[in-house]
Amino acid sequence: MNLLDIPWIRTAVRSRFYPSIFQWVTTAAFLVIVGLALFGPNNAGQNFGMALAWSVWWPLLPLSFLLVGRFWCAICPFSWLTDCVQKAVGVHLPVPPFLRRNGPWIIAGLFILVTYVDETWRLSGNARKTGYLLLAVLAAVIFFSAFFERRTFCRYACFIGGFAANYSRAGMVQLRADPLSCCDCPTQGCYYGTAHAPGCPVFQVVPDVEDSATCHLCGNCVKNCPRDAIQISLRAPTAELWSLQRPRLPDAALAGIVMGVVLIEQVALLNLWTPLVEHTGGLLHVDPYVWNPLVYGVLLAAFMAAPLIGLALASLISQALAGTVRRKEVLQNFGTFGYAIIPLALAGHVSYGFYYFLTRSRSVPFAFLAMLRWFPGRSQASWLPNHSVFRIESVVLVLGGAAALYVCYRLARKQECRKSWPVYLPHAIFLLALLAANLYVVTAML
Amino acid sequence: MKWLKAIGTVLLAGFLAGGAQHAAGQSKSGPETRTAGNAGTGAYQLKAQLPPTIRKGEPATLILHVWRKGRPADNLMACLAPAPIFLSAEDALDTTPAGGMDLGASPDSAAQQAWTTALAGVPGGPGTYLFTWEPDTAGRVNLTFTAGDSALTVAADVGSAPPNAAVLVLFVLFVVTVLSCAAYLRRRPRPEGAVS
Numbered sequence: 001m002n003l004l005d006i007p008w009i010r011t012a013v014r015s016r017f018y019p020s021i022f023q024w025v026t027t028a029a030f031l032v033i034v035g036l037a038l039f040g041p042n043n044a045g046q047n048f049g050m051a052l053a054w055s056v057w058w059p060l061l062p063l064s065f066l067l068v069g070r071f072w073c074a075i076c077p078f079s080w081l082t083d084c085v086q087k088a089v090g091v092h093l094p095v096p097p098f099l100r101r102n103g104p105w106i107i108a109g110l111f112i113l114v115t116y117v118d119e120t121w122r123l124s125g126n127a128r129k130t131g132y133l134l135l136a137v138l139a140a141v142i143f144f145s146a147f148f149e150r151r152t153f154c155r156y157a158c159f160i161g162g163f164a165a166n167y168s169r170a171g172m173v174q175l176r177a178d179p180l181s182c183c184d185c186p187t188q189g190c191y192y193g194t195a196h197a198p199g200c201p202v203f204q205v206v207p208d209v210e211d212s213a214t215c216h217l218c219g220n221c222v223k224n225c226p227r228d229a230i231q232i233s234l235r236a237p238t239a240e241l242w243s244l245q246r247p248r249l250p251d252a253a254l255a256g257i258v259m260g261v262v263l264i265e266q267v268a269l270l271n272l273w274t275p276l277v278e279h280t281g282g283l284l285h286v287d288p289y290v291w292n293p294l295v296y297g298v299l300l301a302a303f304m305a306a307p308l309i310g311l312a313l314a315s316l317i318s319q320a321l322a323g324t325v326r327r328k329e330v331l332q333n334f335g336t337f338g339y340a341i342i343p344l345a346l347a348g349h350v351s352y353g354f355y356y357f358l359t360r361s362r363s364v365p366f367a368f369l370a371m372l373r374w375f376p377g378r379s380q381a382s383w384l385p386n387h388s389v390f391r392i393e394s395v396v397l398v399l400g401g402a403a404a405l406y407v408c409y410r411l412a413r414k415q416e417c418r419k420s421w422p423v424y425l426p427h428a429i430f431l432l433a434l435l436a437a438n439l440y441v442v443t444a445m446l
Numbered sequence: 447m448k449w450l451k452a453i454g455t456v457l458l459a460g461f462l463a464g465g466a467q468h469a470a471g472q473s474k475s476g477p478e479t480r481t482a483g484n485a486g487t488g489a490y491q492l493k494a495q496l497p498p499t500i501r502k503g504e505p506a507t508l509i510l511h512v513w514r515k516g517r518p519a520d521n522l523m524a525c526l527a528p529a530p531i532f533l534s535a536e537d538a539l540d541t542t543p544a545g546g547m548d549l550g551a552s553p554d555s556a557a558q559q560a561w562t563t564a565l566a567g568v569p570g571g572p573g574t575y576l577f578t579w580e581p582d583t584a585g586r587v588n589l590t591f592t593a594g595d596s597a598l599t600v601a602a603d604v605g606s607a608p609p610n611a612a613v614l615v616l617f618v619l620f621v622v623t624v625l626s627c628a629a630y631l632r633r634r635p636r637p638e639g640a641v642s
Binding site: 039042088090091143146147 | 607608609610613614617620621624625627628629631632
């Protein structure tokens with residue numbers, strides 16, 4: 001179903017106020033958050049900006065990728081800022097080849113770095129540190145916007161770009177063009193832009209688009225297309241994951257890494273964490289509290305490596321059962337079946353987001369009142385009791401696990417028609433183990 | 447669109463001015479101290495000198511004067527607590543367990559264990575000098591000083607340290623440099639192969 005066939009959606013997307021009107025709102029919210037993070041109360045619970053950022057925006061972000069693809073990226077305040085800087089002083093240099101080649105790995109590295117800094121520097125509990133992080137990102141955005149063309153930062157250097165791309169692949173919205181209408185297009189306005197709107201900010205030629213990893217749904221191509229060939233449609237979640245023509249190794253690796261990060265963030269809230277830290281400190285022969293950054297770094301590396309090692313083993317066994325254990329085939333198997341982790345990583349992320357949102361976001365109005373030096377009694381941060389939150393998290397995880405198993409099955413069927421079950425089983429067992437680990441962590445949090 | 451830009455500019459300017467005023471207010475209140483009451487009971491009379499606002503993450507100097515029968519006891523009455531008092535208990539008003547998103551002061555505050563420490567630099571003397579703090583429902587902390595069987599409780603507002611000026615200056619310098627360089631490069635002929 002093409003959503004652009006619905007008159008009001010079509011009018012809205014073609015309007016010159018789309019997506020600007022949303023960008024103004026998010027930019028205003030961003031300014032409030034940065035201002036309060038830097039100048040407001042340092043106590044996260046009494047800082048409205050912090051509560052808004054860490055208990056509403058951040059927890060709900062993964063869910064938004066599932067529901068509306070990378071729409072957030074279209075309305076992100078940084079996209080508005082990029083446009084403003086480029087209009088004012090932009091040099092519009094082409095993207096450096098190094099970035100083009102290594103963009104996915106750079107994004108993965110930055111995501112790991114931010115995760116590491118968040119935990120060792122305790123960003124989310126400290127307004128000032130959050131403010132410094134936002135200033136650092138802002139500085140990077142201004143730098144890329146001033147020198148490079150289009151949204152180079154968003155495409156090649158935004159630290160949420162990696163999981164945003166993977167989750168949007170599993171999402172429910174897709175933008176595609178009708179290739180028949182586009183084959184002799186005289187303008188290629190979707191890429192180069194027209195008088196109506198600039199070209200695609202993330203360097204997409206829409207007829208060539210085969211996945212939803214990059215498209216921000218900014219609507220520029222809809223405004224620019226002279227033949228109305230663009231379609232925005234709803235689809236079954238995860239359907240794209242088994243229909244990709246060219247699976248890429250960095251995406252598969254990032255899916256495993258995100259899974260590990262989601263797990264360690266939750267394990268860090270358990271009683272199990274302290275003995276784990278102390279044991280790791282013992283293994284490294286260091287005081288785990290003095291050398292916390294080192295110990296956490298080792299644990300983070302271990303948690304990120306575990307799903308990757310599991311996937312590598314499953315790929316090896318899978319290829320052995322299929323009868324061809326060569327390096328190239330095993331790597332191909334790894335890259336292909338890594339996509340099956342995405343639904344589970346997404347479910348883990350969404351479930352963790354629900355935990356934060358449902359147990360903390362009620363603090364937002366109280367944080368607002370606290371800013372005004374008013375501290376109402378009987379305030380609570382949680383919307384629901386823990387056991388209800390646990391049920392919701394479990395349902396999300398089980399749904400994610402089922403989706404992952406189904407994606408894996410479809411990938412196996414596509415790979416080896418005759419030997420799909422032997423190819424499938426090792427990966428299915430690996431996915432079940434990941435699901436069990438996630439469920440255990442959620443149960444332990446209860 | 448012009449009116450929208452004008453409104454945006456005014457709002458941004460107001461916001462920045464408000465932030466700057468807030469930061470200036472915070473830094474201005476630093477060196478002032480206030481003196482709070484004598485303990486009416488016990489063998490010692492206590493008087494505390496403390497800043498009007500105690501800022502988390504910043505050193506605070508709390509001076510406790512102890513008298514006995516109108517004379518300084520033990521000839522050592524000025525007790526300094528120059529340590530950053532909220533360094534180990536970063537969120538003074540946190541009423542939830544560690545790791546939780548705190549809500550500030552609430553009636554449940556009483557359930558939280560008060561943080562107790564000996565005042566730095568205090569030798570023996572009339573008794574063990576201690577201070578404890580606990581949040582109240584007005585966003586303040588109640589500091590209790592104890593010397594022997596005498597105790598004095600003083601409420602203090604809790605504020606936050608202003609952002610690190612060096613970080614802000616660095617950010618502004620970086621942005622100005624980047625924008626200036628870009629503006630300069632823009633006026634020069636474009637390099638071969640540049641695409642807009």
